[in-house]
Amino acid sequence: MQAFNFYLPTKIIFGSGKLEQVGIEAISLGKRALIVTGKRSASAFGIIDRVTTYLEREGVEVVVFDKIEPNPRTTTVDDAGELARKNKCDMVIGLGGGSPMDAAKAIAVAAVEGKPIWDYISHGQEIVKPIKKALPIIAIPTLAATGSEADAGGVITNWETHEKAVIGSPILFPKVSIIDPELTTTVPEGYTIDGGVDIITHVIEGLFTGADNTPLQDRFSFSVIKTVMDNLPKVIDNQNDVEARANLSWASAVALSGMINSGRGGAYPIHALEHSLSGHYDISHGRGLALLLPAIMEYSYKSRPAKYAFLAEELFDIHRDGQTDEELAVKAISKMKDFLKSVNRLLTMKDVGIGDDSKFETMADDALRIYGVANEYLDNPRKLYKKDILALFSMIAD
Ligand code: NZQ
Ligand code: ZN
Numbered sequence: 001m002q003a004f005n006f007y008l009p010t011k012i013i014f015g016s017g018k019l020e021q022v023g024i025e026a027i028s029l030g031k032r033a034l035i036v037t038g039k040r041s042a043s044a045f046g047i048i049d050r051v052t053t054y055l056e057r058e059g060v061e062v063v064v065f066d067k068i069e070p071n072p073r074t075t076t077v078d079d080a081g082e083l084a085r086k087n088k089c090d091m092v093i094g095l096g097g098g099s100p101m102d103a104a105k106a107i108a109v110a111a112v113e114g115k116p117i118w119d120y121i122s123h124g125q126e127i128v129k130p131i132k133k134a135l136p137i138i139a140i141p142t143l144a145a146t147g148s149e150a151d152a153g154g155v156i157t158n159w160e161t162h163e164k165a166v167i168g169s170p171i172l173f174p175k176v177s178i179i180d181p182e183l184t185t186t187v188p189e190g191y192t193i194d195g196g197v198d199i200i201t202h203v204i205e206g207l208f209t210g211a212d213n214t215p216l217q218d219r220f221s222f223s224v225i226k227t228v229m230d231n232l233p234k235v236i237d238n239q240n241d242v243e244a245r246a247n248l249s250w251a252s253a254v255a256l257s258g259m260i261n262s263g264r265g266g267a268y269p270i271h272a273l274e275h276s277l278s279g280h281y282d283i284s285h286g287r288g289l290a291l292l293l294p295a296i297m298e299y300s301y302k303s304r305p306a307k308y309a310f311l312a313e314e315l316f317d318i319h320r321d322g323q324t325d326e327e328l329a330v331k332a333i334s335k336m337k338d339f340l341k342s343v344n345r346l347l348t349m350k351d352v353g354i355g356d357d358s359k360f361e362t363m364a365d366d367a368l369r370i371y372g373v374a375n376e377y378l379d380n381p382r383k384l385y386k387k388d389i390l391a392l393f394s395m396i397a398d
Pocket of ligand 2: 201
């Protein structure tokens with residue numbers, strides 16, 4: 001196992017109805033809050049009104065910024081940062097899916113450091129401005145997916161250059177996250193499934209790319225994956241199944257909290273490639289991951305068959321019966337595809353609206369420049385050089 005520091009300073013308040021605690025939590029952080037949210041759902045389902053009531057009840061004034069787009073953009077963050085500064089807000093509340101929560105983190109920086117936020121985001125430039133200060137953040141997830149509620153990062157897109165990259169600093173951990181699974185019952189089926197695939201990918205990437213001899217981390221990953229695989233069909237059947245929604249919400253929070261990957265480390269090649277896809281085509285993050293996951297498994301398993309065999313035996317209950325690691329690996333991949341198919345997420349580029357290969361080269365270059373090792377390859381059991389990325393894209397083109 002690798003040496004590690006585990007640091008999770010976020011207070012997590014979990015449970016149906018817990019939204020009403022937001023005022024009590026907020027008043028200990030300041031007097032005026034900027035609520036950062038998406039364009040429709042939080043307003044349509046009355047969540048902004050509820051949050052505002054709970055805040056005002058405790059004497060916290062409210063400013064609302066409800067213009068965060070999915071795959072949030074630098075320009076939107078800069079605008080909201082200015083609004084926070086003008087209104088002298090002393091905290092930012094990210095209310096929504098990963099996009100508003102991530103944007104809230106970047107806005108918390110922009111509000112005190114100024115713009116452009118892109119200077120603080122590592123996207124392959126020579127000098128990344130250090131993040132020294134940020135307003136305190138409260139996260140309120142309304143969609144089980146990204147884990148932004150329990151990590152210190154956010155993903156922001158520069159729509160002029162189509163680069164999508166990560167802003168991160170320990171000071172961006174939310175001070176408090178209120179995870180109220182009831183808020184997720186209105187998420188449409190498509191985004192619910194995308195969120196489930198995102199959670200799975202957050203823990204499976206570390207399994208594929210992290211250290212050997214990490215059975216605790218690997219089994220913890222299988223537990224998260226199985227929880228998603230068991231509960232997604234339940235919420236597809238009944239979108240108001242709050243118990244199943246709660247299981248997905250906790251899986252989301254745990255996945256990227258550091259609890260699972262500590263000691264195992266690892267890389268995120270699937271995420272690196274997905275960020276190129278959504279940076280250029282604005283697709284749903286989880287849908288892009290679903291597209292890439294089985295292809296990367298097929299492309300990589302021969303470089304690390306033992307981990308894949310462990311996946312087959314422990315997650316999918318496949319008995320060894322004299323089979324080699326490679327034979328078991330092939331069965332694990334097939335099981336993963338079966339699952340994706342069962343939730344309608346065994347996809348091609350065409351299915352998500354990427355109709356031709358005209359941007360393959362640019363997307364590969366972007367992924368290598370922003371996330372690559374020495375701009376040359378993506379860390380993966382089978383290293384992904386540009387030619388490998390292009391081969392992978394071709395595998396899923398149609
Ligand atoms: O925009 P609104 O109107 O709020 O609607 C959203 C949006 O259309 C809707 N939605 C959210 N909660 C809802 C709801 N609709 C009905 N009822 C609710 N309760 O869902 C749609 C998608 O929302 P979005 O926030 O974009 O989705 P997601 O949570 O998947 O976030 C994706 C973003 O997070 C980044 C992704 O790259 C992408 O930019 N990620 C952030 C990470 C992190 N912070 O650690 C890690 C991830 O790997 C990921 O990269
Ligand atoms: Zn993700």
